[in-house]
């Protein structure tokens with residue numbers, strides 16, 4: 366049908382979505398028509414909203430030498446604390462040994478030190494896993510021709526999800542997805558929008574979803590945030606929020622590095638026992654072993670694609686952290702299927718079976734592309 370009269374089919378499908386904005390079936394139909402006709406980019410102008418602008422991406426200096434030294438200290442802590450509940454699961458075991466040199470730090474988005482936090486096309490398909498002897502090549506013209514329509518497809522899928530949820534986050538999406546090539550990121554140009562990455566498209570979606578789940582001047586705790594992409598977008602949309610991030614050592618250093626380059630002195634890390642929280646810090650990297658002693662209450666805990674890389678021991682640990690910090694709500698997106706093959710890059714537990722979910726009451730649960738679920742939950746007490 367798409368081939369004969371795509372214009373009128375697309376117009377009719379679009380009209381149907383505007384009449385029933387929450388209908389997943391109608392949106393899927395509309396998206397399919399757009400994608401099969403190479404017109405996913407039309408959603409940029411066909412989606413009704415009041416666009417808001419985040420400030421342009423700032424560029425602050427980063428002390429890579431200090432970051433490299435910090436990484437060595439954090440690795441030592443991980444060795445010393447190897448019996449603690451937060452330490453890497455089988456899936457993340459290689460992070461005991463990542464060589465985070467200054468060179469890799471300076472170009473971490475083109476390096477396997479960020480593997481696991483970036484997928485294709487940001488990370489080239491077929492790049493040898495954990496090969497630290499080379500960096501990702503820049504996009505060729507053929508890559509751009511191939512990946513730009515796919516990025517539009519990703520954009521269309523995510524903006525339609527935001528539209529279906531009917532929150533105000535959709536107004537921020539287009540400006541939040543703008544990314545640049547700092548730290549060696551491979552960016553694509555979406556005409557009419559700007560430069561983006563697969564990561565910025567996803568992370569901005571999450572930021573637009575959670576922005577309305579956080580009260581004014583609220584506190585967010587993100588567990589396993591990768592290199593801080595979601596945090597960076599949420600901080601741009603909601604400057605009133607205090608954003609705590611905890612992760613494995615290599616990722617804490619990447620996160621601190623990335624966020625410092627964007628937000629300068631507003632970013633800190635509680636690396637030493639006598640480092641404390643202070644007013645003026647908008648993003649705080651907190652080693653997992655310091656989480657329980659934080660003197661504050663968390664309004665929203667966030668986890669995307671990260672509980673799925675943890676084992677039950679890790680879940681028990683972070684479940685305990687969320688209780689201790691009085692987490693009021695939880696937003697998470699994680700794999701919800703049994704992975705049984707030994708080579709599967711994930712743990713075997715589907716998201717619906719996470720033990721700590723007994724402490725929460727589910728408010729929303731949506732399928733996320735078939736394999737994942739997106740959950741909003743409130744603490745039961």
Ligand SMILES: C[S@@+](CC[C@H](N)C(=O)[O-])C[C@H]1O[C@@H](n2cnc3c(N)ncnc32)[C@H](O)[C@@H]1O
Pocket residue numbers: 451452453454457481482588589590591592611612613616653668669670671672674675679
């Ligand atoms: C697939 S990445 C997802 C990153 C980011 N949240 C995203 O959606 O792109 C998994 C993240 O979980 C983190 N992670 C895995 N096991 C962890 C643990 N035991 N404690 C803290 N973070 C962990 C990894 O270091 C990584 O940052």
